[in-house]
Amino acid sequence: MNTVGFAIYEVPEEASGQRNVHLNRSFFLRNASAARSETFINLREVCSRFCLPPGEYLILPSTFQPHENGDFVVRVFSEKQADFQELDDPVEYNAKEEEIDEDDVDQRFRSLFEQLAGQDCEISAFELRRILNKVITRRGDISTDGFTLQTCRNMINLLDKDGTGKLGLVEFKILWMKIEKYLNIYREKDVDQSGTMNSMEMRVAVEEAGFSLNNALHQVLVARYSEPELTIDFDNFISCLIRLESMFNTFKALDTNEEGEVEFNIMQWINVTLL
Template sequence: MGARLALWARRRRPSEAAAQYNPEPPVSCPLQYNPGPPPPRTHYSNIEANESEEVRQFRRLFSQLAGDDMEVSATELMNILNKVVTRHPDLKTDGFGIDTCRSMVAVMDSDTTGKLGFEEFKYLWNNIKKWQAIYKQFDVDCSGTIGSSELPGAFQAAGFHLNEHLYNMIIRRYSDEEGNMDFDNFISCLVRLDAMFRAFKSLDRDGTGQIQVNIQEWLQLTMYS
């Protein structure tokens, strides 16, 4: 039997195997997030007769952005997002880099084509619009960034209920030396969080709060992200 890694949502005892990950949430602050359903794997041409006018308008926008192959690459996503942020001078950002956009494409790429199809892009785009509004709402000092004290409220408004340990990890990874998070890092972080919760939920089929994966599944989950 191949090596297996167990991911447990509980406290690890010293005697347990080392190949385990324990977020160790306090009882009063469980890790919570209820992600929406993953984008369906449908081709752009599969247009439903009962689509709303809003969806049809988004299809027209997508066809203008996606290029001839009707899929959005990391480079195309980078260009799209950087055009958007230039219209919002109140959002402090260094711009979306190609590595950030490659990571965003990877965690959203449900059919592993290396690009985003219509439904994948629509899911990402709708989340970015929602998170942009939250970012502005919680930038209470109008600095253009979200400080470490503002971050928990912003994440909770986005639906992520994390513990203090995870918040501190996120600040160290996505914020500057003073603990301030700019817009592109905020979006990049939430895209990854959303994807990781969705991946966990898809593997936690019996809803126990713990999953077991083999080494191949683990590498696929962590390396293409």
């Protein structure tokens, strides 16, 4: 049983009345709590009574030790009627698209691409899997089972602008830049240096990669991409981000009116779900 407690913070004026707002670490470093539980203790129930001025408050339950996972229930009893809601993040993708052309590719990378691509000057999913797995097996600071063929196909689907089912020079360069970026994020956010990510590290890493997701979606990602011990290795991390980017791009392409809603016909639905 985890050692748990909670703190109560007054909601800042700029976030008043909002539900889709994210209060990050800097907020909690700069603001003192309005109240907190008397102690952190490993009991089934932690209960306290407070008298606070009227206003909007954030209840923040937590474990005493960082990065511990557990389910919990928050119950609030008030003398007068009050409104309660879960504070959550909006769902959006904020990463900047990489835009390069052949002139931006240096000669060293061109030579490497020519060696890897072979006579057709393009890289297939099979070749991509061989290349990536050869590179990551040399690293001792990340845990991985190796990239699957399906993950490599998803990468190609994301970047294959000419519809060949393979990656040309510029497309491969963009993918290489993405993987380098995601590798740096993975290593930086792996706080305990285990080579894998727990659910909290994964949440921070996904946000750093440019994806703003709500709590429900974060839970889905962990359930979908984690190992039995609820850790995410590097290949699953990359697979998750590639899949997310593809889904956001598809939605954006179909949301022609930019209203945040789309309607599918059967053909569009099949195309989307087969990606």
